Structure formats: structure tokens, C-alpha cells
Amino acid sequence: MEYLTKQSGFIPQHNKMEQNNKSKKANTKGRNNDFPLTILGVAEEALLAVDKAGGKIDTQTLSTALNVKGGAFARKLSSVKRWGLVSGSGTLVVTELGKNILHPISDEELAQSKKEAFLRVPLFSELYERFKTNLPDDKVFVAILIREHNIKDKDARTILGIYKNSIKEFLSLVPEQKEEKPKDKPQGQTPFNPNIKTEGKLSIYVSSPMGNNNFNANNKEELELLKKKLEKLFALIEDDLPNNQTGPKAEEPKPSLSSEVSRDNSEIAN
Secondary structure: OHHHHHHHOOOOHHHHHHHHHHHHHHOOOOHHHOOOOOOHHHHHHHHHHHHHOOOEEEHHHHHHHHOOOHHHHHHHHHHHHHOOOEEOOOEEEEOHHHHHHHOOOOHHHHHHHHHHHHHHOHHHHHHHHHHOOOOOOHHHHHHHHHHHHOOOHHHHHHHHHHHHHHHHHOHHHOOOOOOOOOOOOOOOOOOOOOOOOOOOOEEEEEEEOOEEEEEEEOOHHHHHHHHHHHHHHHHHHHHHOOOOOOOOOOOOOOOOHHHHHHHHHHHHHO
16 A cells, blocks of 8 residues: 555655655754854853863863853853854864954954854854844744744743843944945045945044045944044045145246346446
8 A cells, every 4th residue: 555655646644744844844044053052251251261271171171160060061062162262072272263252452353253253153144134233022033033943932032132142242333344346436536425324323434535434433442443543544645645835836037028128238338
């Protein structure tokens, strides 16, 4: 009977349901639960312990250093790896991204490195591309994770908390950079374009012989960086401009023909 069923191409209804379920699982965007379940700050605690050990440590020593064991340690270990801060299995090593977060050159670089860690997680990257920092209602966001990404209700709520914490700590500090297609610039100074959209609480547009520049600042720290950038830009513009003049250089007056003749006649008379 089973052989005849296969030959005839007939598939029982319950077999169809099983195949549909398998297909859904295969196409699940949140597959393998490959995302951290702690905020980045918690993962940084483990990162710091690895760094203090010289940038390399075995998992057992790390468990002792953090004074965390069992499921809690497994959760923290999984998160620090999924955030991309360390790599390895038996022995953990700090990644380049982890070094940038531990030893940033500036607050701006720190925020950018943390955002990079966030976007390295496929699920977070996909959600960020869709929502940026403007999340929908909590219930809607959780429902999207459950229905579209096949994530458990408990994990979905945890991800909501991680996303909100990321917005507060670093995502909102890094302005979006939009790629602009190169255009043929006319010679000379380009006039101000009022249609240019900028982001940030403070936005300054500077048009100069050296090109156009957009500057944004969201807080006092970014304002200080903006001030330094403007000082450098104005210095370059000043060097590029000619020396100050009130007008064209005056030429020495040439004697007229009549004056020349008068002078010659007076010399003859004498």
C-alpha cells in the first residue's frame, strides 16, 4: 500500500503537514539560536577577565575568575563569543574587535566598535536594518520575533531588552552614514543645497573651495570633536586662499607725453 501511494504521487495529509513544518524550520531566520542572551555589558565582564589573563585563557580558569559555574557560566561564555569579543573553544583568545572595545582611542571609536559587535549578530543586523533605533511597541516587537523568526517567547523578551539597552548605550551615539554616489562637481564653489538631509541634534554644513562638508553632533563630547574638526578645516581653507588685498595691485603712474615735452623745453631754455 505504501509503495502504491508513492508511485501514484499521492501524499497523505499528515505527511504534507510534516513536510510544511520541516520547510518552515529550514527557512527560519533565527535558526540555531545564534544570538547572545545577555547585554553587551555582561559579555564585557568576561572579556575583561580574558584580557587580564594576558588575552588568552582556558574556560575552566575563566569560570573561576568570574566565580560563575554551571548554566550561568555557559550562558555568559556563549554570549561573549556570539558578541564576537573572543574566539576559541578550550582556550579563549581576545579578538581584534574585543581589543578595540577594551582599549578604544576615543569615545566615538568605542561606540562604533560596540555597534559593529551588535551588527555582527545576524538576527540583530536584520532587525536593525528594519527598525534602526525606532522600535515598535514591545508586544509587536516580541510578536515579530516569535512569528517571523521562530524564537521562544522568553528569548524574544530577552532580545527586546538587549536591543533597548544597545540603543541606550551605543546605537544612538553613532550617526548613520549614507553612501552617496559620486557626481561630477562643477568647477568653483558648490552652493548650499537646502535639500540635504542631516542627522543629529546639531548639524553644520560648510561649503568651501575644498568641497562640501556635513558635521553632526548629538552631545557635548561630539561637539568638542566637531569643534576640532572645524578648526582644522578652517585652517586648511585659510592656507588655500590668497593673501588679503583691498583690490588689484596699483601700478606706478606713467608720465604723460605733455609732461615729458614740458620738461625737455625747460632744460633747453636753461
